[in-house]
Amino acid sequence: MPFAIYVLSLAIFCMTTSEFMVAGMMNTLAAEFGVTVSAVGYLITAFSAGMVVGGPLLTAALLNTPRKKAFITLIAVFFVGQLLGAVAESYALMMVSRIITGIASSAAFGVSISISASLVDENTRGRAVSIIFGGLMIATVLGTPAATWAAEAYGWRFSFWAVAILVLLSGMTALRLIPVLSTPEPTSLRHELKxxxxxxxxxxxxxxxxxxxxxxxxxxxxxxxxxxxxxxxxxxxxxxxxxxxxxxxxxxxxxxxxxxxxxxxxxxxxxxxxxxxxxxxxxxxxxxxxxxxxxxxxxxxxxxxxxxxxxxxxxxxxxxxxxxxxxxxxxxxxxxxxxxxxxxxxxxxxxxxxxxxxxxxxxxxxxxxxxxxxxxxxxxxxxxxx
Structure with missing residues (x-):
């Protein structure tokens, strides 16, 4: 497997950790923003809604963008969203943060799979995908519990900052290690929808x-x-x-x-x-x-x-x-x-x-x-x- 596949997996690890870590700090966030626990639950729903609705829309805007550039762009968008969460002083700003990160995460999954398909031959695509999704699995086993523990030990903002820094590092690594792939043939949304x-x-x-x-x-x-x-x-x-x-x-x-x-x-x-x-x-x-x-x-x-x-x-x-x-x-x-x-x-x-x-x-x-x-x-x- 090209090492770039593992870089993609690291980014997915960061994004999945961000998606689920709110579940481990519900009471803390409810007290911070003066809302109910159920309202904090909507932050998880907002992330998922961003993935379902916004991800495809953002992908449509990146159709003619070289795959590596598209991935780096999505890392940057996710980083901005995660950063907003780390400095959020209000529930509304945290909600905006979750929507932005959800949108970027969904599109990043699609771009990661597309890049992995370009880096390996047809007979090893499944293995490449398993490595990318390994980032998701490890996030549920290690990432989310670690973020919860860090939130309890050092405060919830520490966890948000840690994920933001880690996703930034994964983006910098991707910029260096993911090869420049051939620019996709110019296409339109109508053609893609065929x-x-x-x-x-x-x-x-x-x-x-x-x-x-x-x-x-x-x-x-x-x-x-x-x-x-x-x-x-x-x-x-x-x-x-x-x-x-x-x-x-x-x-x-x-x-x-x-x-x-x-x-x-x-x-x-x-x-x-x-x-x-x-x-x-x-x-x-x-x-x-x-x-x-x-x-x-x-x-x-x-x-x-x-x-x-x-x-x-x-x-x-x-x-x-x-x-x-x-x-x-x-x-x-x-x-x-x-x-x-x-x-x-x-x-x-x-x-x-x-x-x-x-x-x-x-x-x-x-x-x-x-x-x-x-x-x-x-x-x-x-x-x-x-």
């Missing part, structure tokens, strides 16, 4: 949405399920999240190695395992051994499906900026829908186990979404980009 006429691409998007939606319907409510249903102590919850995070890292290493050769088998097996784990979790939520096993399998078969998911999207629609940024937006939308529907089910009185059943329904829908491809009905519709 890729979206491919039914195989939309089928790939749908499966990605369902996998991530199923995973985050459950993951978003792990903590209360662990303590209120399973009976784990509050002190053991961080350890359980570390176990889950370690499983995602291991799963990502496995799928990254195999995605190029076994794309569809990985997606099929992953969705079946995810369905079985969610079913076992829902039925055995009061049994610690069952819960631990289910959490490990969800970690292995949920988010680590990203390499085969991205490989499928690239084969169906190419490695263009819009194709990959829209994929990032759809995956983020899956996070929002999965967690939101799970929360609505709890609010409706169905209990903490309800998100697990929601996740199971989405995972089973994901299996069904693969059936046309597996049975050969849609293969003629999929145009593989060589």
């Amino acid at each position: 890729s979206f006429r491919n039914r195989g691409l939309w089928a790939a998007y749908l499966t990605s949405f369902l996998i991530i939606g199923a995973t985050f319907a459950a993951f978003s409510y792990f903590a209360p399920i662990f303590t209120d249903l399973t009976g784990f102590s509050a002190a053991s919850v961080p350890l359980l999240f570390v176990v889950y995070g370690a499983a995602t890292v291991v799963g990502n290493l496995i799928t990254g190695r195999l995605a190029d050769r076994y794309m569809m088998p990985l997606l099929t097996i992953g969705l079946i395992l995810l369905s079985v784990a969610l079913l076992a979790f829902a039925i055995g939520a009061h049994e610690p051994a069952v819960v631990i096993a289910a959490v490990i399998v969800i970690g292995l078969a949920g988010v680590p499906m990203n390499p085969p998911m991205v490989t499928r999207v690239i084969r169906a629609g190419g490695s263009g900026l819009m194709v990959n940024t829209i994929h990032t937006a759809i995956v983020t939308f899956g996070v929002v829908i999965g967690s939101s529907v799970g929360g609505l089910a709890i609010s409706a009185g169905y209990g903490l186990v309800a998100p697990l059943w929601i996740g199971l329904i989405l995972a089973l829908a994901g299996v069904i979404s693969l059936l046309p491809f597996l049975l050969g009905f849609s293969r003629s519709k999929v145009v593989e980009i060589k």
